[in-house]
Amino acid sequence: MGEQKLTIEHLNKNFEVDGKSVNILNDINLNINEGEFVAIVGHSGCGKSTLLKIIAGLLDYEEGSVILDNKKITKPDIDRGMVFQEHRLFPWLTIKENLAIGLDQLDKKEKEEIISDHLKLVDLEDFGNVYPHQLSGGMSQRAAIARALVNAPKVLLLDEPFGALDALTKITLQDEILKIWEKEKTTMIMVTHDIEEAVYLADRIVVMSARPGRIKEIVNVNLGRSRDRGSVDFARIKKRILVHFFEDKSLTLEYNI
The missing domain is CATH 3.40.50.300 (P-loop containing nucleotide triphosphate hydrolases)
Structure with missing residues (x-):
């Protein structure tokens, strides 16, 4: 470490x-x-x-x-990024728009690249233009993790x-968070x-x-x-x-x- x-x-x-x-x-x-x-x-x-x-x-x-x-x-x-038990995505924004919050200081191209990279990181690259209610609980939580990571928190x-997910989804996301941790090296x-x-x-x-x-x-x-x-x-x-x-x-x- x-x-x-x-x-x-x-x-x-x-x-x-x-x-x-x-x-x-x-x-x-x-x-x-x-x-x-x-x-x-x-x-x-x-x-x-x-x-x-x-x-x-x-x-x-x-x-x-x-x-x-x-x-x-x-x-x-x-x-410091934070992810809660509930995904807390803004329901009136698409997943891309949710991830864009806090990136206003960047130019359009850089912002789009960061959002695209983080959607890929959580295997949601095909769901950037949908709204939170159109995603499953596990997908919504992956989007929340991506949103917490876009600003590269320490x-x-x-x-x-x-905690609110079914057992099989929980196990899948545990492996996903490990992959993200190993790739991003985030504490x-x-x-x-x-x-x-x-x-x-x-x-x-x-x-x-x-x-x-x-x-x-x-x-x-x-x-x-x-x-x-x-x-x-x-x-x-x-x-x-x-x-x-x-x-x-x-x-x-x-x-x-």
Whole structure:
């Protein structure tokens, strides 16, 4: 992996709930390297998506620092692209027009080349002139990924991007995002509830505790690529992460790997 890209130090985030301050993220410390694929997992409500939105510059925070390439993050910027669970494409614009948003500073030829390249990147080169409602869920999400990449962000943030898709489409898009990551070399940070997805995609997996969200463990996924979901080594890493979830609920796993 490349040099250090993103540094989070002693990050704390609170929300006001019924007039009381509730701690959502507690003393988060994390370094992410250039070109790395990191997954964040944890119970619902542990602050995973909140952390991602802070990195995106969509939320502020009370204490600590979030620094990208030696610059403190205080607001959204084109150096960070974000993909949500819903594609959030503008329904009144074609797919090409959706991708063109944010490229106004470029001349027409350069803009068309970038859009064409990114439609090819996500296998949608024949669908640039259609509207979002004419695409399947998986195709719409690929278009959303392309839109997030057109400005060549340093970091791509993925907030449960495949959570609303059926199992087969999800597996297909997991392979697609890996192809994009390997080609573009973009640093990627994904929030997911799907532990198998995290093990399949990530170089490292950040396991968070229940609220207030703390980092319980950072698991290195030393499996190489072309990962076999049915292998013993894959299952061993999956179990290592699952144990944290069962610990939080005072349960135990009944199998050994």
